Structures are given as structure tokens and as C-alpha cells.
Amino acid sequence: YNRTAEREAQLIRPLPVLQKTVNYLLNLINQPYDDKFLNIYNFLWDRMRAIRMDLRMQHIFNSDAITMHEQM
Template sequence: YLELDNYIKRTILQEEPLPHELRPAVVLQRTMNYLVGKIANHIPETDEELAQWYDFLWNRTRAIRKDITQQMMVNETAVILIEQCVRLHIFASHRLCELNFNEFDQKMNTETSITENLSKSLQSLRYLYDDLAKKGIFYSSEAEFRAYEIML
């Protein structure tokens, strides 16, 4: 069962989700595997489809990051998921760099917004690395992602 939750930004007036409304780590991993294997690997031909492809990926990866944050997940699964989000943002940024902005939602997909989404993902990853390092857990991929943050 794949749960491709749509990202919904909560306002102050909205209640936090109940524990049973959040997807467990195993479901988040299956969802990401689906996004990477079935969606990200099938890049559309037209600019319009490419914009829709990115909007879908952004929305679903944001929902995954939101679930990780709300569950305060600080473990290997969280690291792997956020690393995958970062790689998808980098890949999508490359694919979208020549796309005409009138093809897609300018509020969400301006160059600044794309960079902001990547930056937030890298920031989440940095916090995870730092928290896990305090427990003596280190990742060989950390240098790669710290370098992305420096280049940004």
C-alpha cells in the first residue's frame, strides 16, 4: 500500500495531525522508492508535462519531509529519505533550468523557490547528521551533502 500524500501546508489555526494520520518510516521509504523508480525515472518530453512532473515530485517529497519532521525521526531512514529528496531537487533543478516560467506555478517554482526547497532539505539533513553524530553515528555520504550546501 503506497500512500502518496499530498503536501498540505498547515496554518496556525489547524491542529497537528494525530499519530495515526502520519505515515510510518516503512511507508515513507516505499513512497520514496516509488517516486524515484516510477516517477523521477520517467522524464516527460514537453515543457508543460515537465512542469507537472516537478510539481508532483516537489509536493510528494515535501509531504515526506513534513512527516519526518512531525514524527521527529532521527534515524538512518530519515537520513536516506532526505538525501533522496536533495538529489531529486538537484536533478529537477537541472532539468528545469531552461524551462519557461510561464509553464508552471511561478509562486512555487521560481529559481529562488527551487533553491529554497533545496536549501531547506539540506538544512534538515545537516540537523540529522549533527544529531546522529552525537550518538556516534556517522554517514559516508555526509561530505557529499555538506559540499552541496556549501555550493548553494
């Protein structure tokens, strides 16, 4: 984990983008995965960790952020 530098602050995704990303990732769970479960699990865990970091770095602690944490 590398903290995003101040000069890269514009690369952090805003809340609406994070919400869309969570919805997209959760929809992946509905896809058939058979023997690829571990790969999908690792991918989802990594992407959701990045979402949590973006929320934390922006100090977003509102009800939308709480809902996203619960979904993840």
C-alpha cells in the first residue's frame, strides 16, 4: 500500500464514482465463476480495498460511505 501523494490527489475517485464501482463489482458476484472463485475473490478484495482507501483518504464518513462499507 502506497499513500497517494498530494500531487496525485486528483487521481482519487469521488464518491459517485466509488458508488458506481462498488455496484459494478457486486454485480460480478452474480456471474458464473466455477473454478475461478479464488481469482474473483482476490480481484474483488483488492478493488474493494482500493475503494476503502479512497474513502479514508478523502475523509468521507457519511451515510453513503457507511452503506458502501456494509455492502463490501
